[in-house]
Amino acid sequence: MEILLQQTVNAIALGGTYALLALGLAVVFSIMGLINFAHGELMTIAGYVLMYCGLAGVPFAIAAALAVGAAMLAAVLMEIIAFRPVRNASGATMLVTSFAVSMVLQVLFQNLIAARSQPVLLPQLLSDSVSIFGLVIGINKIAAIIATIVMLAFLDWFMRKQKHGIAMRAAASDFAVARLMGIRANTVISAAFALSGLLAGVAAVLWVSQRASVDPLMGFSPVLKAFIAAILGGLGSLRGAVAGGFVLGFIEIYLAAFLPASMQEFREPIGLAIVVFVMLFRPNGLIPAASLKAEKV
Amino acid sequence: MKKALLFSSLIALSALSQPVLAEELKIGLATAQTGGLAPYDAPVIEGVHIAVDEINAAGGIDGKFKIELIDKDVRSDAAQTSIATQELVDQKVSVLVLPCDADPALAAISIVASAEIPAISTCASSPTLPLVGGDYMFANFPGDNVQATVSAEWAFKEGFKSAYIIYSPDAQYTTLPLYFKEVFDKLGGKILGEDTYSIGQQDFSAIATRIAALDPQPEVIMTAAFEPDFPSLLKALRAAGVKSQMIGSDGIDSPTTFSLGDVVEGTVFTTAGFATPGSPMEAFNAKYKEVTGKASETVFNAVGYDLIKVIEAAVKKAGSTDPKAVRDAIADLEDVQGATSKITYKGTNGMPVRQVSLVRVKGGDRELIGQPSPTADLVPAPRMQ
Numbered sequence: 242m243e244i245l246l247q248q249t250v251n252a253i254a255l256g257g258t259y260a261l262l263a264l265g266l267a268v269v270f271s272i273m274g275l276i277n278f279a280h281g282e283l284m285t286i287a288g289y290v291l292m293y294c295g296l297a298g299v300p301f302a303i304a305a306a307l308a309v310g311a312a313m314l315a316a317v318l319m320e321i322i323a324f325r326p327v328r329n330a331s332g333a334t335m336l337v338t339s340f341a342v343s344m345v346l347q348v349l350f351q352n353l354i355a356a357r358s359q360p361v362l363l364p365q366l367l368s369d370s371v372s373i374f375g376l377v378i379g380i381n382k383i384a385a386i387i388a389t390i391v392m393l394a395f396l397d398w399f400m401r402k403q404k405h406g407i408a409m410r411a412a413a414s415d416f417a418v419a420r421l422m423g424i425r426a427n428t429v430i431s432a433a434f435a436l437s438g439l440l441a442g443v444a445a446v447l448w449v450s451q452r453a454s455v456d457p458l459m460g461f462s463p464v465l466k467a468f469i470a471a472i473l474g475g476l477g478s479l480r481g482a483v484a485g486g487f488v489l490g491f492i493e494i495y496l497a498a499f500l501p502a503s504m505q506e507f508r509e510p511i512g513l514a515i516v517v518f519v520m521l522f523r524p525n526g527l528i529p530a531a532s533l534k535a536e537k538v
Numbered sequence: 539m540k541k542a543l544l545f546s547s548l549i550a551l552s553a554l555s556q557p558v559l560a561e562e563l564k565i566g567l568a569t570a571q572t573g574g575l576a577p578y579d580a581p582v583i584e585g586v587h588i589a590v591d592e593i594n595a596a597g598g599i600d601g602k603f604k605i606e607l608i609d610k611d612v613r614s615d616a617a618q619t620s621i622a623t624q625e626l627v628d629q630k631v632s633v634l635v636l637p638c639d640a641d642p643a644l645a646a647i648s649i650v651a652s653a654e655i656p657a658i659s660t661c662a663s664s665p666t667l668p669l670v671g672g673d674y675m676f677a678n679f680p681g682d683n684v685q686a687t688v689s690a691e692w693a694f695k696e697g698f699k700s701a702y703i704i705y706s707p708d709a710q711y712t713t714l715p716l717y718f719k720e721v722f723d724k725l726g727g728k729i730l731g732e733d734t735y736s737i738g739q740q741d742f743s744a745i746a747t748r749i750a751a752l753d754p755q756p757e758v759i760m761t762a763a764f765e766p767d768f769p770s771l772l773k774a775l776r777a778a779g780v781k782s783q784m785i786g787s788d789g790i791d792s793p794t795t796f797s798l799g800d801v802v803e804g805t806v807f808t809t810a811g812f813a814t815p816g817s818p819m820e821a822f823n824a825k826y827k828e829v830t831g832k833a834s835e836t837v838f839n840a841v842g843y844d845l846i847k848v849i850e851a852a853v854k855k856a857g858s859t860d861p862k863a864v865r866d867a868i869a870d871l872e873d874v875q876g877a878t879s880k881i882t883y884k885g886t887n888g889m890p891v892r893q894v895s896l897v898r899v900k901g902g903d904r905e906l907i908g909q910p911s912p913t914a915d916l917v918p919a920p921r922m923q
Contacts, residue, residue, distance in 0.1 A: 454765050
């Protein structure tokens with residue numbers, strides 16, 4: 242029982258990080274119909290900011306804020322430089338553009354910073370753990386859970402109450418009509434990218450605080466997980482992305498925890514098979530976006 | 539007459555000013571300067587360049603053969619390794635240098651074998667590499683089975699009687715703990731369990747929780763995980779309250795490991811060398827600092843120097859740059875003094891006999907435990923994955 246609880250805490254922490262990542266993809270997709278595969282590179286940028294701040298002796302709290310800010314700035318610049326010129330092109334063009342942005346950034350990191358992974362100095366506190374009701378929980382797990390809750394609450398408020406949030410929801414439901422109502426396309430899309438940069442930055446701080454190093458290619462694996470989570474939840478649906486992230490986290494942790502030892506090698510294929518199985522019954526995802534008109538064939 | 543004198547003196551002059559045309563030894567480097575293996579291949583190639591510059595400045599190998607390096611980046615990709623290798627073969631290199639991990643190195647093996655050019659992996663440590671690779675494939679690192687024997691014997695001698703292993707079936711190298719298990723078991727230790735992970739796995743909390751729930755706790759946890767997996771695994775274990783002695787292997791001999799702070803304190807790992815006072819490795823590190831202006835952060839710099847020392851010794855012995863002659867010479871080398879250790883290929887299948895250093899992480903730096911020779915009977919046979 243205690244192990245089950247402990248593993249559930251692990252699953253919530255991992256699922257929360259996946260949820261933040263998937264949300265970052267979903268925010269942009271819901272408005273532009275673009276899956277931004279360069280989302281992972283926003284994390285890498287945040288990671289490098291953490292690394293340089295560590296070397297410069299900047300306190301971690303300030304370094305984390307700078308890292309998140311850098312990811313937001315990079316996301317907005319990414320939209321202006323790379324995605325704005327192809328905004329009205331087909332979905333495939335935008336998808337390929339996002340891959341190109343991702344590769345260009347990776348090569349820049351390799352050539353301008355280092356091909357090798359670089360250590361990130363982290364406060365000792367993040368490696369400690371506390372005992373709560375007999376459960377041993379790492380500080381970085383608690384940080385991940387709190388960060389997820391804060392971000393989800395903020396996003397909920399932003400989308401329901403804040404002017405830009407409402408504009409984004411309007412744009413997501415019907416961009417053409419939203420523009421007729423006087424909503425500026427550039428502002429809404431910039432805001433969406435800034436929001437996805439914010440989510441990527443927070444996820445990056447959590448991600449890097451676990452692995453303690455950054456390398457030019459580190460963004461690939463999280464963006465892949467986020468993509469799976471976003472598809473599972475329902476592409477373009479923000480609630481779906483959160484649900485997909487948590488479900489993926491739970492699937493991964495529970496399989497790693499409770500699959501018999503002889504089956505552990507097949508953990509990942511089994512996990513993905515479960516995702517496929519869910520998709521068979523809910524082809525539009527767990528909580529589909531209203532605007533997504535895909536149908537079961 | 540005057541004309542003839544001028545002519546003959548011209549000939550004499552040109553003969554004097556132009557030394558005997560030096561032959562060139564072309565070495566093709568098909569290594570990973572980017573991607574997952576770059577943390578290992580990049581420092582090795584730094585060491586390679588230092589050794590080559592040193593030899594060329596002294597007039598070439600044996601004063602005869604200047605070394606020319608042809609560099610290619612294989613991006614840690616198996617397919618790219620075989621493409622780069624084919625290009626280098628077409629450029630008629632005499633020796634090939636392949637990436638650190640056995641798997642991409644093996645991708646080039648059919649090209650290496652049919653071209654009959656000796657190939658040396660920068661730092662692959664899987665003993666299966668020369669077995670699969672055949673006569674033309676050589677390694678440049680203490681074998682996984684030898685490293686595991688050294689660490690298992692140390693652990694048992696220290697009084698640790700139970701162990702838990704965490705390995706990944708994704709690569710040859712990350713299965714090193716299975717050798718550890720075999721030796722530890724043979725010595726009379728008890729293996730309490732084992733876990734697998736995937737290379738690049740971000741979250742190790744499920745494994746950490748499972749180990750934390752064991753009663754009794756394993757005294758030793760052995761893994762060959764390297765970054766970014768190793769820091770995540772270690773932090774997850776310590777955060778879950780697991781206090782067992784950690785044992786790793788050469789993959790964690792990197793700056794990240796030493797910057798982890800308290801969690802990594804006391805971790806023990808095997809590696810290819812240690813700069814004891816007065817050792818060739820200390821001299822190499824001084825030279826590295828002189829050339830690059832920064833301190834060497836990993837043993838893989840010195841391993842690159844070793845690699846060229848082996849090629850130098852072989853070419854000297856063969857007296858030519860003919861690939862076949864060089865291959866036969868490498869296979870017959872004995873006690874070549876490299877930066878990390880004396881290196882012997884004679885009597886092996888291509889996996890060199892080299893010293894293993896056992897190192898402990900202390901105060902963010904390396905502390906040498908010893909450089910023990912493993913008991914020969916205990917070294918497990920290479921296991922095909």
